[in-house]
Amino acid sequence: MASVRERIVQFIESEGHRVDASPLDEAEGVSELLFRTRGQVFSVTTFEQNPGAFTISTAYEIPDWARERGQNVETLARVNDEFPDVAFVMAHDGGLFVTTSDEAPGSPEAFTRTFWERVGRVREAGARAIEDIVDRTESKAAAEKFINSFMRSEQ
Amino acid sequence: MSDPLTAIETALEDEGLFCTRDDDDEAYRIAFKSEGDRYFVVAYRDDPNFLMIGSGWTLPAEIDTFDALDVANVLNVRKKFVKTALWEEERDVLFTVELCVNSPEEVRPNFGRLLDVLRDTAAEFFDELREDEA
Numbered sequence: 296m297a298s299v300r301e302r303i304v305q306f307i308e309s310e311g312h313r314v315d316a317s318p319l320d321e322a323e324g325v326s327e328l329l330f331r332t333r334g335q336v337f338s339v340t341t342f343e344q345n346p347g348a349f350t351i352s353t354a355y356e357i358p359d360w361a362r363e364r365g366q367n368v369e370t371l372a373r374v375n376d377e378f379p380d381v382a383f384v385m386a387h388d389g390g391l392f393v394t395t396s397d398e399a400p401g402s403p404e405a406f407t408r409t410f411w412e413r414v415g416r417v418r419e420a421g422a423r424a425i426e427d428i429v430d431r432t433e434s435k436a437a438a439e440k441f442i443n444s445f446m447r448s449e450q
Numbered sequence: 451m452s453d454p455l456t457a458i459e460t461a462l463e464d465e466g467l468f469c470t471r472d473d474d475d476e477a478y479r480i481a482f483k484s485e486g487d488r489y490f491v492v493a494y495r496d497d498p499n500f501l502m503i504g505s506g507w508t509l510p511a512e513i514d515t516f517d518a519l520d521v522a523n524v525l526n527v528r529k530k531f532v533k534t535a536l537w538e539e540e541r542d543v544l545f546t547v548e549l550c551v552n553s554p555e556e557v558r559p560n561f562g563r564l565l566d567v568l569r570d571t572a573a574e575f576f577d578e579l580r581e582d583e584a
Contacts, residue, residue, distance in 0.1 A: 333565075
């Protein structure tokens with residue numbers, strides 16, 4: 296019988312996408328599958344010892360000018376409230392963030408049935424986060440630091 | 451004449467997609483899938499400046515043709531690039547981007563955008579009809 300990894304690779308390829316599969320932990324049967332869709336690279340992690348569980352991830356680069364902004368972590372936390380099924384992790388000293396969804400559909404076949412919806416959900420969450428991070432229209436975030444410091448000093 | 455669709459094949463490779471060729475005496479043709487949906491690209495041998503990228507769908511039996519025409523008209527007014535057309539007898543819906551190019555190489559950097567708008571237009575078309583149905 297084909298491995299979990301092979302079944303998911305076959306599915307993604309049958310949907311038209313090239314897949315780059317590599318082992319993350321051969322002893323534990325953990326693999327990473329990379330593919331592109333709509334200009335974005337996604338990673339799917341498969342677990343041979345837990346064939347009903349998967350993760351879907353994608354990374355978004357934060358533009359240089361927005362990296363030093365203090366509120367990026369808060370922005371991710373706020374977007375996380377809207378997308379509680381998706382996790383956000385800041386990486387590379389604030390240069391990018393990774394959006395991840397842990398999936399437990401129960402089997403590879405069940406995973407493939409909702410695969411593109413789940414990929415779409417991760418993309419939607421990540422796109423919302425990067426949109427909010429680069430949003431220059433709100434003054435609240437800029438003022439927040441000062442508001443907090445005024446409150447602390449009981450002005 | 452050199453193969454006009456080589457640049458499109460490269461664009462598809464840039465997008466991480468497989469494709470197949472199905473050329474004949476009349477035209478150069480590419481077929482490919484993205485997220486499981488089927489698309490095609492056509493360049494006619496006797497009209498080397500014309501390039502068409504498209505996807506074809508079947509109109510579900512429960513959808514009224516006049517409702518579909520209304521939605522297609524709205525999308526044709528609103529959407530950039532994409533033409534939505536109904537073949538009423540066959541109950542087929544065709545979403546196409548039709549371009550006049552000196553070389554398909556011009557399309558390569560914009561291919562992702564064109565694919566997105568094709569995909570979004572088809573999704574909006576069927577979403578709108580399902581809402582009408584409900």
